[in-house]
Structures are given as structure tokens and as C-alpha cells.
Amino acid sequence: MPREVDLTAVGPYADHLGDGLVQMSFTLPVPYSLAARRAALELAAGMGFEEPEVVHYQQLTEGYTYFVMYGRCTVAIDFSAMQGEGFDIEYMNEDEVERFVEEQIGRRIVVVGASTGSDTHSVGIDAMLNLKGYHGHHGLEGYRSFETYNLGSQVPNGVLLAKAIEVHADAILVSQTVTQQNLHVQNLTELVEMVEAEGRRAQIIMACGGPRVTNELAKELGYDAGFSKGTEPQHLATFLARELAARAPARA
């Protein structure tokens, strides 16, 4: 019988609500052996999983063993606290975005994107903006409701911002590979500070993306949103459309 989901205590789900079952996989750098299996079980117990169970293990290569395990997760999350007044977005698909922009914004959303500074990787920005897109989903270029400018890689911040102002961009999207060295972070902060210096911060939605970019990092960097691995173009499109709609009264 289907039960009502308790949103104040949400945990993993496998066979029935509340069972907390998690499937995980990892590799240990030890030979394929009975001891390896025992090590995996203890490791899972150490992670806090109850009733850990090895359902599959095999030699990956000499001296390495790969495991697939089940375990019961004992913690739960108050999902109700993450909705509503906070920063929550329910993703729309491409058609829904097109309709939303048509109805709520009534014109095309202008987005300028680039990989800035010395970063030579443009794969992230291409996946989000170009028609070809990512994971079978169009990039924003393929949407009727977006007008996109992809400036490519190694774009100086001043040039990117000048283009954004010239085309009256609603949003700037930058992609950066954030490393533990500060270099790339400084590039990201410089861009947002330049937007401030030009007096445009209130008019331009700033979004950054990269393998290690979280919302927490985006906040510190001064951006409106951060996008990381697993982001598909329609996620970005949803964010931009909803953010612009929410800001619209302020712009009028």
C-alpha cells in the first residue's frame, strides 16, 4: 500500500518507503580476497550504514578489488525545510521553459557565455549553450526563447563584460575549472567585481559553472548560482527563466 511521504524525514528508498536502503560501489586497493570483503563490510559500517551487505565483488586488477554493496542509511533529511521560502527550483523541460518564457517574460532571454581567463576548457560552456547540447538535450542556442552568444575560451573578463553590455544581456554564464590554487577563483571574482564597477550588477544574472562549483562557492564568489557536474541545459534554462521572472518587477 502506498504510504504518504513524510517530508520532514526523507531517507533513501528501495523496496518500501523508509527502508533507507543504499546501493554503493567503490574500489579498495587490496588483493581480491576474503579479507578484502571483510574490510569492505567494516568500512561501510564505519560510514554509518546498518546491515551492510556485499552483493558483488571482483578483482579489478592485480591488488585491487571492486565492490557493490547495500546498506541501510540511518539518517534522514528534513526536506520540508528546503522548499518554499528558500532557493528551490523544480526543473522544467525544454517545452515548459519555452512556454514559461513566452508567458512570463514575453521576449527572448539574452545570455552571453565564455570560459574566462587562462582556462582553455570550453566543453562546459559548449554543452550548455551550443545547439548540440549535452546528454541528448539541446543547448540554449536551440531554444526559441533564448538568444545566446558563446565567446569561447580564454576570454578576458573585460571583453566578456563589454559584449554582455553591448547586447543587453540578461545573464552572463562563465565556466571555470576551480582548483585548490586560487588562480581560477580570482578570475571569477574579478568578473563579478567588474560588473559591480560598471554599475550593472542589478541588471545581470551571474551564473558560474565548473566541476567543483557548488552553490556555497557561488555565494562566496558573488554569483547568483553555481552549476556543477550533472547539470543539463534545461536546468540552467529553468534557473535563468525563473530568476528573470522573479526579478522582472524590480527591472520595470
Next chain:
Amino acid sequence: MRLSELSFPARRLALIGLAKNTGKTVALTTLLGELEQQGRTVGVTSVGRDGEEHDVIDARIEKPRVALAAGSLLATTDELLRASGLPYELLSETESRTPLGRVLVVRLEGAGIVEVAGPSAAQQVRAVSELMLHHDADQVLIDGAIDRRAASAPEVCDGLVMATGAVLGSEIEEIVTRTAEAVELARLPLLDGDDGVAARTRELAEGHGGHLSALVAGDGSVQELPPRFALRADGAALAELLPVHAAGSHLLVGGAVPESLLEALVELHRRGRELPVVVVGDPTRVFLSSHGVGWYRRQEIELRATRSAPLLALTVNPVAPRSHSFDSRELRGRLDHALEDLPILDVCAPEYPGPDIEPSPDGTSGSPDGASAP
């Protein structure tokens, strides 16, 4: 002198770091402790996030927590407030939405530990600061993030404290050089002088929302620059714009001055051209990474600001987390030698003046009373 005394003149005080982990949050918590002891009501906001447990880039680095007294004013997101579990009175639900939630301005009704994440955009930082002053904060502390400086613009704050530290370099010399460059930029000379050109330039800088760019010639005539001229910093366009005898004229930039603009001017100078004085609204609009203001001055490029917020003190963190550290006295001595008229403090050093009376136990300590002598 203690940090609270040095920063007393600024009702809206910005704490600006030169990089991550230079000790901004420790300076903030020191200030909070001192102000609480003096019975002053503070308002706190952060352009980034403060009081989180772990560093956002390197999770192995533990960060100091932020403890606030009951009655303190605070701008942070709805979710972080809820997570703190502290009771509060809602003063304003702002329009500011951040990646961590919507920003609320509240008065805490109980003391405790809270993560601070206020608005990021300078205009909104200014709005929440004014709101907190309106609600009787004696002083508003605006904490920066990473190396961001926009909150230290004179529209946003009345003074700033800068944080530097070992994290800037593995050699003391490098830290001193980079810090001196940042200090020199923050203390960019103002465009003074009563001659016609300077007065005309100041007048133009104050109008047009502060965003007009123009070349003001020695005779006071004004030539407005094409849009986005400074951002693109095109050497050929610059050569065409500037008269052969540009000495005595002022190049007023109404927005950001990227380093490429100064580099293009250096190139023109090398080809024998006289250069105008470059005038910006305030130091936060100048973006340098290869060279400092002093280096450009030696290439005959004079930079001036029309406004700036005073730099009140420099705090030093001699430790680079999970890396290296220096002797605090030596580092401060070297900085003091390189910088004029700037109080330099390490709030964690034993010689930093402690509280006059016994401190109230902070929220983290489980000690039942303050009986143990300092």
C-alpha cells in the same frame, strides 16, 4: 590599539581579504567580542558566507564560527537562520535572493552561533546596512569574501579593514609586496587640485550616475568616449583617441579599469606618447594582477580616484592553513617597514591587547562560569 578602537570611526565597516584564509572571519569574531564587551549593538552581514564549519574549496580547513550576542542585528538567509535555531524578530524580508536562500534582516533574541550570508551585490549590501543602522545598530560590520572588494566602495562603507596573510606566498617578501600593492591601490590618491581640468573631471565623475567616460583636455574641453571603451582597451583605438600631447589631460573612466587598459597606455608611452592622468570613481574599480599602482606610476601612468573609503587597519594572519607559517612579529615588522601610517595587527598574537575585563563565555565553550583567570 584594539581593532574596535581603530575601526570606531566607520559606522559601516568593511572587512576585506586579499585572498581566502587571510583571517577575515577571525578579525570579525575579535571585533564582535570587543564590541559586545563595550555594550555596543552590532549589525552583521557578509557578501560571502561566514561561520561555516569547513572551507568551501578545501574542506580539510576548519573555519572559525561566528557567535553573536542577543540583540545583535543580522542579515542572513532564511535557511541559515533556521539552521541556527536562534530566536529572532524579523525586521525585513529583502528582495535579495542568493544561492543559499532569501536574505532576511533580523534582530536576534538570543545569543548563539549563526552562519552569516547576506546579499552579494554592493547595492543590496548598502541597503541592508542602512536598514540595520536604522534599527539602531551602533556599527555595521560587512564581511567580504575571498578577494572581493566591491563592499569597500565608498558608497557602501565608511571605512575598511584589510586582511592579509601567509597564504599569499611562500616567501615573506612576496607577501609584503602583494600586500603593499593592495594597500597602495586601496589608498589611491584622490584627484585634488583646483585647476580647471581637475575640477571639471570631478564634476563629470559625480554626474551621470558616476558612469561617464571621457577625455578631459587641458583646456577643459570634454570628449565623451565610445561605449565600453575602457573594458575593451583596444590599443589602436586608444592611440587614435589620445592627442599627441595628452599631458595635462584626464582620462575619466566611469566604470571598470581592466589592467589591459593600463598595459595599452604603457605601450603608447614606450612609443613616445604623453599620457593623460587616469581617473576612476574609486579604488574598487581598478583591476590589477600583474603589477601594482607603483609599477604603473614608474611607467608614467598616474591613477587617481574621485572618492575612496579610508583604510583603517591591516590584520595579519601568519599561518597558511595546511601549508606554511611565519613568525608573526617578523611578518608584521616587514609589513610595517613597507607601509606608512597604517596600524598592523595580528589579533591572535599574545601581545594583542586582551579584554579589559573578563570576557563573557562564548557560545562554544561549555564552561559554566568565567571563573578561570586569563
